[in-house]
Amino acid sequence: MKKILSLLLACALTVSIVGCGKSTTGTSESGDSGTKTETTGGANGNGPVELKMWVHVTDDTDEGKSYAERAAAFNEAHDDIKVTVEFIPRDGGGSGYEDKINTALTTNQLPDVITLDGPNTAAYVDAGIIAPIDEYISKESRDDYLPSIIQQGTVDGKLYALGAMESSVALFYNKDILAKYNIEPGTLENPWTWDDLFTAAKTITEGEGYPALDMRFNDIGEWYIYAFAPFIWSNGGKIIGEDGLTAEGIFNSPEAVEALTFFKKLVDAGVVSVTPEENNFELGKSALYLNGPWAIPTLENSYPDINFEAMPYPVSPKTKELHVPTGSWQYAVTAQSKHPAEAAKLVEWMTNTESVVSITKAIGMPPARKSAVEFLPEYQEGARKVLLDQLAKGGHARPLSVIYPIISRNFQEAVEAVLYGDDPQTVLDEKVQVIEREAQRYKK
CATH class of the missing domain: 3.40.190.10 (Periplasmic binding protein-like II)
Structure with a gap:
C-alpha cells in the first residue's frame, strides 16, 4: 500500500x-x-x-x-x-x-x-x-x-x-505563410510525414528568418510525453511493454531512437527553437505550431488577424500511420x-x-x-x-502503467537531453535503467 x-x-x-x-x-x-x-x-x-x-x-x-x-x-x-x-x-x-x-x-x-x-x-x-x-x-x-x-x-x-x-494536439499553420511558399498542408487522408514537416519548416525558416516551427519545447512536464510519444508510436515503437513494466528494448528501441533523432535534426537545422518566445504563432513569428484545442479560442478572440487552420499530426515516413495524443x-x-x-x-x-x-x-x-x-x-x-x-x-492513449509518473518524467528528461545535444541512444539506455529499477518493485 x-x-x-x-x-x-x-x-x-x-x-x-x-x-x-x-x-x-x-x-x-x-x-x-x-x-x-x-x-x-x-x-x-x-x-x-x-x-x-x-x-x-x-x-x-x-x-x-x-x-x-x-x-x-x-x-x-x-x-x-x-x-x-x-x-x-x-x-x-x-x-x-x-x-x-x-x-x-x-x-x-x-x-x-x-x-x-x-x-x-x-x-x-x-x-x-x-x-x-x-x-x-x-x-x-x-x-x-x-x-x-x-x-x-x-x-x-x-x-x-x-x-x-x-x-489532442494538431499542427496549426498560418495559411498566408504556407500559401506564400506554395506549401500544401497535410490532410487526414494524406498527412505530412516527418520529411514533409522538415522540408516545409526549413523552407519557411530560410525565407522568413525565424524558426518556422514551434513545438512548445519550453512547456516542460506532461506536455513532453503527451505531445511527442505519437512520433514513436507512428514509427512503429512503444513507450513501455504490454505489462506496463518492461522498458528494456522498448523505451530505448530503434524506433524511439529514430524519433528523438528527428527532434535533434529539427533543432540542429534551426527550424525549431528549444526556448521559443511566448505567443510566437499568435504574433505571426512562426508558421507551424503544435498545440491543442485550447489554443483555438485564444487565436479566434485575441488574434483575429492570424489566418490559421490545423492539419493532422505528422506521421513517420516509415509507416505513415496516424497516431495522435489523447x-x-x-x-x-x-x-x-x-x-x-x-x-x-x-x-x-x-x-x-x-x-x-x-x-x-x-x-x-x-x-x-x-x-x-x-x-x-x-x-x-x-x-x-x-x-x-x-x-x-x-x-x-498514453501508457497504462502503475509506474506511469516515472515513465513520463524519464521521457521528458530524455527528450530534453537530446534537444541540448546528447546522443539519443545513450540517453534512452540510461533512462531504461531508471525505469526498470522502479518497475522491479511491482513485478511479481
Missing part, C-alpha cells in the same frame, strides 16, 4: 486533460436521445440512494459549473438516486485532490464516484481505488464513445472509467461504493450526450461522444473538426 500511495502522489505531479443499474429503475436521461423512463422509488424502497461524487475543480470555474448543472439535472431526473458533489481543487502542484483521495483510501472514506486523469487509470486500479463498470454500460452506449475514451479507461480488458471530453479527465466508480450500479448510472449520465455538449461548450475540449457532434456546429468544420477527425482515426 505504501508504494501505491507514494506513486499516486507522484501522479499529481505529472498531469496537466446508458447505465443499466441492476438494483434501481431510476429516471434517466438517455446518452443519445434524452428520453426518460419513470422511477418507482429508491433501491431499497426506503428513500433514494444517496451518492457522493468528488471532482477536481472549484465550483466557480466554467468546468465546475458544468459539473454542478449536470449533477443537478441528474437529481431532477431521478427519484431513486440523489448525488451530492464536493468540489476539491487541485493545488498548484496538483496534489490537493490526489492527497484527499489517498487519505480517504486508507480510512475507507472514498465517495461513490471520483474524477481522475486518464493516464493514472492503471495506478488507481492497482491501488484498489476504482472498480470495473463493464456490466453497467451497454454496448450501444459504449460504441458511441470515441475509441480513445474506451482505451484510456480500460485496464486488463476491463472498463473502469469514462470521460466526457477528449484532448487523454483527459474521466469518471469512475470507487471500489468502496456500496451502490456500484447507481454510481455507474451517474458515471454514464455525466458522460452522456447532454453532459458532453455541456462540458464542450464550457471549456472547448473535443466531445467524447460521437452523438454530441450534431449539437456542436463548431466541430463540424475548421480546426476543431480536424482535431476531432484525427482523434476518431488515430487516437492513442
Whole structure:
C-alpha cells in the first residue's frame, strides 16, 4: 500500500486533460436521445440512494459549473438516486485532490464516484481505488464513445472509467505563410510525414528568418510525453511493454531512437527553437505550431488577424500511420461504493450526450461522444473538426502503467537531453535503467 500511495502522489505531479443499474429503475436521461423512463422509488424502497461524487475543480470555474448543472439535472431526473458533489481543487502542484483521495483510501472514506486523469487509470486500479463498470454500460452506449475514451479507461480488458471530453494536439499553420511558399498542408487522408514537416519548416525558416516551427519545447512536464510519444508510436515503437513494466528494448528501441533523432535534426537545422518566445504563432513569428484545442479560442478572440487552420499530426515516413495524443479527465466508480450500479448510472449520465455538449461548450475540449457532434456546429468544420477527425482515426492513449509518473518524467528528461545535444541512444539506455529499477518493485 505504501508504494501505491507514494506513486499516486507522484501522479499529481505529472498531469496537466446508458447505465443499466441492476438494483434501481431510476429516471434517466438517455446518452443519445434524452428520453426518460419513470422511477418507482429508491433501491431499497426506503428513500433514494444517496451518492457522493468528488471532482477536481472549484465550483466557480466554467468546468465546475458544468459539473454542478449536470449533477443537478441528474437529481431532477431521478427519484431513486440523489448525488451530492464536493468540489476539491487541485493545488498548484496538483496534489490537493490526489492527497484527499489517498487519505480517504486508507480510512475507507472514498465517495461513490471520483474524477481522475486518464493516464493514472492503471495506478488507481492497482491501488484498489476504482472498480470495473463493464456490466453497467451497454454496448450501444459504449460504441458511441470515441475509441480513445474506451482505451484510456480500460485496464486488463476491463472498463473502469469514462470521460466526457477528449484532448489532442494538431499542427496549426498560418495559411498566408504556407500559401506564400506554395506549401500544401497535410490532410487526414494524406498527412505530412516527418520529411514533409522538415522540408516545409526549413523552407519557411530560410525565407522568413525565424524558426518556422514551434513545438512548445519550453512547456516542460506532461506536455513532453503527451505531445511527442505519437512520433514513436507512428514509427512503429512503444513507450513501455504490454505489462506496463518492461522498458528494456522498448523505451530505448530503434524506433524511439529514430524519433528523438528527428527532434535533434529539427533543432540542429534551426527550424525549431528549444526556448521559443511566448505567443510566437499568435504574433505571426512562426508558421507551424503544435498545440491543442485550447489554443483555438485564444487565436479566434485575441488574434483575429492570424489566418490559421490545423492539419493532422505528422506521421513517420516509415509507416505513415496516424497516431495522435489523447487523454483527459474521466469518471469512475470507487471500489468502496456500496451502490456500484447507481454510481455507474451517474458515471454514464455525466458522460452522456447532454453532459458532453455541456462540458464542450464550457471549456472547448473535443466531445467524447460521437452523438454530441450534431449539437456542436463548431466541430463540424475548421480546426476543431480536424482535431476531432484525427482523434476518431488515430487516437492513442498514453501508457497504462502503475509506474506511469516515472515513465513520463524519464521521457521528458530524455527528450530534453537530446534537444541540448546528447546522443539519443545513450540517453534512452540510461533512462531504461531508471525505469526498470522502479518497475522491479511491482513485478511479481
